[in-house]
Amino acid sequence: MNKKWLEVMVSTLILTSLMLAGCSNGENAEQSESESDEVTLKLFTWINEENGNWEETISTYEEENPGVNVEVNTLVENMSADDYLKQLDLLAASGDELDLIMFPSSEDLAKRISTGMVEPLNNYIDEEDITLDEVYNTGPAPATDDGEYYGIPSKYNTYLIMMNKNHLDEAGLEIPEEWTWDDYREYASTLTTDERYGSYLHTWSTIFDTLKMFGKGEENLLIKSDGSSNMDDPLVKESLQLRHNLEKVDESSVPYADIISQQLSYRQQFFSQSASMIPIPSYMVTEWGGYDPEFEIAWAPWPKNDSNDQKYRYASADILSMGESSENKDEAYKFMRWMTTEGMLVQGKSIPAWKQTDTEEVLNELANSTSNPEAVHVPSLLTAIETGEEAEQFLPAGYMTEVYSAYKTEVEKYLLEGQSLDITIENAKQSVQDIIDANK
Known part of the structure; x- marks a missing residue:
């Protein structure tokens, strides 16, 4: 083999290697970019799988919103809201990222507004151009005196x-x-x-x-x-x-x-x-x-x-709030709105605060979701829920x-x-x- 041909072959090998490396780097870059598009939202609650139907609920949202993963963190297994709040405060104090936080009452939410745990929502609400009082039964009033909202009611109790x-x-x-x-x-x-x-x-x-x-x-x-x-x-x-x-x-x-x-x-x-x-x-x-x-x-x-x-x-309500420490606030708000409306119907475990709800239909579905549907006397439940002024x-x-x-x-x-x-x-x-x- 003469010297000229040897030089051509070496050059070809080098060029091929560079091209392969370039392709590989390109694929890695595309993969890295794809991975960086993934968003994980951490939701914190005291409600376990049995009472929250989280697996089906979150799967439904993730299927409708590719690239968004919702991680449910049930901080206690005994369904004790008091124990949950203690654990939540410890996480917040240690600087953990809290994207979505559930509160069992407006009193529990109010206590944590002054600590800076939760993010005000008015900018998101204004941008969406909605009025919460028209969309939800907001008897539990998750807003301060100056009209600043720090949560959206989900379960209506x-x-x-x-x-x-x-x-x-x-x-x-x-x-x-x-x-x-x-x-x-x-x-x-x-x-x-x-x-x-x-x-x-x-x-x-x-x-x-x-x-x-x-x-x-x-x-x-x-x-x-x-x-x-x-x-x-x-x-x-x-x-x-x-x-x-x-x-x-x-x-x-x-x-x-x-x-x-x-x-x-x-x-x-x-x-x-x-x-x-x-x-x-x-x-x-x-x-x-x-x-x-x-x-x-x-x-x-x-x-x-x-x-x-x-x-x-x-009535009281479970309230869904956004953590001030969240780095994915737009996605967190989008999930909040879905979870407190359509998501409540998918979850099928409680009466939503969403005004669009057909209460009688929801009550029948709730009864059917239990281990013994015949145990719930739906007519008296409907009467009790609809009796009186709010x-x-x-x-x-x-x-x-x-x-x-x-x-x-x-x-x-x-x-x-x-x-x-x-x-x-x-x-x-x-x-x-x-x-x-x-x-x-």
Whole structure:
């Protein structure tokens, strides 16, 4: 082989190598660019797969939105929102990226606005040119006084009375469609037997120690919308008297001492038929916590304080917020809007706050999604959900959880130690005012 041909062959080999390298680099670049187009959104919640149907829900969204991956982080396995919030705060404090955050109430959201955990949404809402009040039932009002929104309501939880219909039938009692707390006491006494209590009131002061406050059309929390104390409202004292009467006078509701000492679960008490009635939000339509009821569940509206009162419907909501630390805010907002509308129907586990929802159709589908569809008495549930005018609400102060914690401290002295009702209210009133003053 002559020298000239050798030079040609070497040159050809070098050129071929360079071309192959160029192609390879091009493919790597295209692959790298393709990978960089992928977006992963981290969603944080306390709701597990059984009660959230996340696998089907997220798969549906990802199929409709190629290149977007949603990673569901269930921080607790016990479905405890309180435990979840503790873990969430730890993650935020450590600087973890939080794209999408679920909150069980407007109080829990409000507490974290001042910490900078959540991103305001008004710019996204304005750009989309929508009005949240027209799209959602925003009774839980995830907005500050100046109209800044920090979340979108997803699951809509109307306050109702969940009842064991079999027990009602045995006692010859009708499912109430309009009633008072005096009626509730009579029902509880009638339903109480040697084997069970007629009523169960859990430990949350936000509901069970302020029962009568939710019969009002407005100002139904321990702090008013203007930030002043609401402890002078006579319904605060009447709520505690009601609980005391049920547990210690009528002996028709599980004693608070037993709930604390035995660490009783409200799900266990109701679904094991140890208690016939429990005031609870409507999320319990499907969230049975692994129990398969062997009886039919009926529902009644929240009792009125007086038979002549206007009937109001109080609701809370699970709220979906955007993390301030998210690096994919546009995609996060897009998911929020889908999840709180069509996504709620795909999830099929709760009543959406989305106004476009056909409530009766959703209730039937929710019942059919459970392990025992026959256990849900849909007609009474529909009546209870649609009874009354919606109560006015507002986003509470960020220290509202402190207020209820201080209130609970005094309530426990009343229920456990025999502290008088008057002293309980007096001490609680002072504690609440101290918290307000400290946060001015």
